[in-house]
Amino acid sequence: MGKHYTIGIPAEIRVIKNLDRNTVNNDEVAGVIKHGGIPVLIPTRNPELMAQYVDVIDGLLLPGGPDVAPKFYGEEPVPNLGDTDAFLDASEIELVKLAVAKHKPIFGICRGVQVLNVALGGTLYQDLYSQRNRPTLQHYQKAPMPQGTHTISVTPDSYLAKIIGRDDTTLVNSHHHEAVKAVSSQLNISALAKDGVIEGVESKEDDLIIGVQWHPEAMFRTDEKQDALFADFMARVEKFATANAEADLSSN
């Protein structure tokens, strides 16, 4: 691609551990750079500035991170809820709403799926193991992150199926104890674990939003399917940026 598109990645600030510095997962940055994007880290202490950030990015990558504060979907915290940061949540929820309104593609990873769902009106399990009354697989793996541990069933006719196929033996890594509970009315389920836990969501009407509950950024270097998720993201960014530019021209 000729133009380098800018990809906003919200930066976590480790307030929880009293480390006052912006951090982001290097692997997500590396995946974007590999496919020609320019990552732009977005500080997350000022949710009111997110409209300005959305104006300067072409796509939004929501990385993994802490749990989502349950107040954002109308619940009180249960005992097994993990670390949360309401400024990070508020900033990312604002980014999702604005990116959707301005047709900027989104790629959500792990926590990113959860933020997507909450921003668009869905709810979460705060903790799968204490809240889900069904047999549940190990979703917080003890294997190294680049290694897949549980399989997924990809929804027929989903956009995700076009990217990674529907091989029932596809292994993904898993590092979560939260998961989507009630799916947003704006999203479809694109993948399930064999225990029924939701592992992927995507937009209903187009390919603006793709979210996966696993960590492709830890696998893309050695796994073609996971690499394809980053390639597809940048292709979507180029497609929507071109369409947005044409729409701007015709409205002037």
Ligand SMILES: [Mn+2]
């Ligand atoms: Mn999982």
